[in-house]
Amino acid sequence: MNVEPLNDTTVLVVGAGIMGAGIAQVAAQAGHPVMLFDMRAGAALDARDKLAASLQALVAKGKLQAEAVAQTLARIAAIESLQQAAGAGLVVEAIVEKLDAKRGLFHALEGIVSATCILATNTSSISVTAIANGLQHPGRLVGMHFFNPVPLMKLVEVVSGLQTNPAVAEAIYALSKRWGKVAVHARSTPGFIVNRIARPFYAEALALLQEQAATPAVLDACVRAAGFRMGPCELMDLIGHDTNFAVTQSVFEANFFDKRYQPSLVQRELVDGGLLGRKTGQGFYSYAEGAAKPTINAFSAAALPPFNSLCLHGSGALAEALLAALPSDAAVQRAPDSDWTGFAIDGCQLRLTDGRCATQLGADVAVFDLPLQGPGSTPGSAQQALAWAPSARAAAAWTAQAALWLQALGLNPQRVADTPGLVLARTIAMLVNEAADAVHQGVCSADAANAAMQLGVNYPAGPFAWLQLWGAPSVCQLLDALDAHYRGERYRVSPWLRQQQWSA
Numbered sequence: 001m002n003v004e005p006l007n008d009t010t011v012l013v014v015g016a017g018i019m020g021a022g023i024a025q026v027a028a029q030a031g032h033p034v035m036l037f038d039m040r041a042g043a044a045l046d047a048r049d050k051l052a053a054s055l056q057a058l059v060a061k062g063k064l065q066a067e068a069v070a071q072t073l074a075r076i077a078a079i080e081s082l083q084q085a086a087g088a089g090l091v092v093e094a095i096v097e098k099l100d101a102k103r104g105l106f107h108a109l110e111g112i113v114s115a116t117c118i119l120a121t122n123t124s125s126i127s128v129t130a131i132a133n134g135l136q137h138p139g140r141l142v143g144m145h146f147f148n149p150v151p152l153m154k155l156v157e158v159v160s161g162l163q164t165n166p167a168v169a170e171a172i173y174a175l176s177k178r179w180g181k182v183a184v185h186a187r188s189t190p191g192f193i194v195n196r197i198a199r200p201f202y203a204e205a206l207a208l209l210q211e212q213a214a215t216p217a218v219l220d221a222c223v224r225a226a227g228f229r230m231g232p233c234e235l236m237d238l239i240g241h242d243t244n245f246a247v248t249q250s251v252f253e254a255n256f257f258d259k260r261y262q263p264s265l266v267q268r269e270l271v272d273g274g275l276l277g278r279k280t281g282q283g284f285y286s287y288a289e290g291a292a293k294p295t296i297n298a299f300s301a302a303a304l305p306p307f308n309s310l311c312l313h314g315s316g317a318l319a320e321a322l323l324a325a326l327p328s329d330a331a332v333q334r335a336p337d338s339d340w341t342g343f344a345i346d347g348c349q350l351r352l353t354d355g356r357c358a359t360q361l362g363a364d365v366a367v368f369d370l371p372l373q374g375p376g377s378t379p380g381s382a383q384q385a386l387a388w389a390p391s392a393r394a395a396a397a398w399t400a401q402a403a404l405w406l407q408a409l410g411l412n413p414q415r416v417a418d419t420p421g422l423v424l425a426r427t428i429a430m431l432v433n434e435a436a437d438a439v440h441q442g443v444c445s446a447d448a449a450n451a452a453m454q455l456g457v458n459y460p461a462g463p464f465a466w467l468q469l470w471g472a473p474s475v476c477q478l479l480d481a482l483d484a485h486y487r488g489e490r491y492r493v494s495p496w497l498r499q500q501q502w503s504a
């Protein structure tokens, strides 16, 4: 197949729902003539009218030029029959998420468009290989996966199925960039990049809720403190538990029920009960009028408690960040070769979690979560919420002291159950592990995973940036501890990550 550059080509968008309307807007703003089709009579015209109203509202606010908007709208034609689209050089499909419907549509289109027209699908979960099955020219079908809302979200996953012609994927990659997007290549595997790597962000919170380790408000605060725009519970409420559960279920099933992706009973209950989140007024939180958002305990900064001996254990960026959080005149010794990171204070230990529970580590021990406010940043800069847990065998005096020490380091300590890997450490480790496995299986490059997670779901950093900060040995140690604690497949270390650990 001869793949022509798509610079001025006519774009047919099929499906005039949320995604199709956004794709039509972006294509028209980039200068393409656009045809918009929907099987529901009048839907394409309605979508165009809605788009016109929203763009004109932006003109009224001074955010867009009236002339540019008029030109954009003049390029979009709502069509009532696919037969009118014979001249299209690119089709972007954004219809219902059903394999048979998508296959049927592309089969019909092959009888209408030219043999050189590229066929792109915006599917978020169906195999691109499967959609192409049965086409006369399966090589021209490619995934072009946008994120919602299309005009604002920068990422496009360019997804290649088994038969996708690499030149077709390259043409869509180049076109996405022309449209002002950041494109990443992905191999067609369940969840592609973002929806796969993001699973543990929700799954770890749900697992912690299932074992009653913390409240949704505490989990959200601890995750937000690391620079995420939203915590997992509030984000699931926003996405809708039905949608989030369906994506998890589809990734789980598509991976032949690999336990790593097992959906959660906690979320299943919410779905069964119709507590779908914001859209029904109740999920983890209530969205009823006047409902107060639950708050967490906020501790103000404390002075360093009195001590006789203080020693900082460990080395590396996190140990240095802990040191920097101490007052400059604090008399602190160093034990850089120690096999743990944190402070020994008068015979008690305040340790960065390594995945083991505090109770497992001893009596006068408390563990605290990864103080991660984006790579390279230091704890102590803000009142950031940080999970911690004392040993069940700790004396009451040490438990009180440990919390005061965390406050003195500028943290906002949130006591949670003595659970392995606490909140953030286990979440970040699992995100890194999933990204590592995606690279291991050739789904994407490490750079693509970093870009995809930052631009597709607004993570404050990419998983491989966290890996660099934290180090493969520590991430593997944490996952191994989780694996030993829970048994089962969920926390098994990616072979790629294990290689990094051995090479470190």
Ligand code: NAD
Pocket (backbone or CB within 6 Å): 014, 015, 016, 017, 018, 019, 020, 037, 038, 039, 040, 043, 093, 094, 095, 096, 097, 098, 101, 105, 122, 123, 124, 125, 145, 146, 147, 148
């Ligand atoms: P939507 O329900 O808002 O719109 C789908 C539209 O397609 C409807 O207007 C419907 O009438 C039309 N349609 C259905 N079958 C059709 C057919 N055979 N021919 C022509 N039109 C048909 O859905 P959406 O949220 O815009 O999602 C569309 C696609 O984009 C799905 O594949 C979805 O998985 C994917 N996607 C959605 C999101 C999201 O956040 N909504 C994000 C990325 C990808």
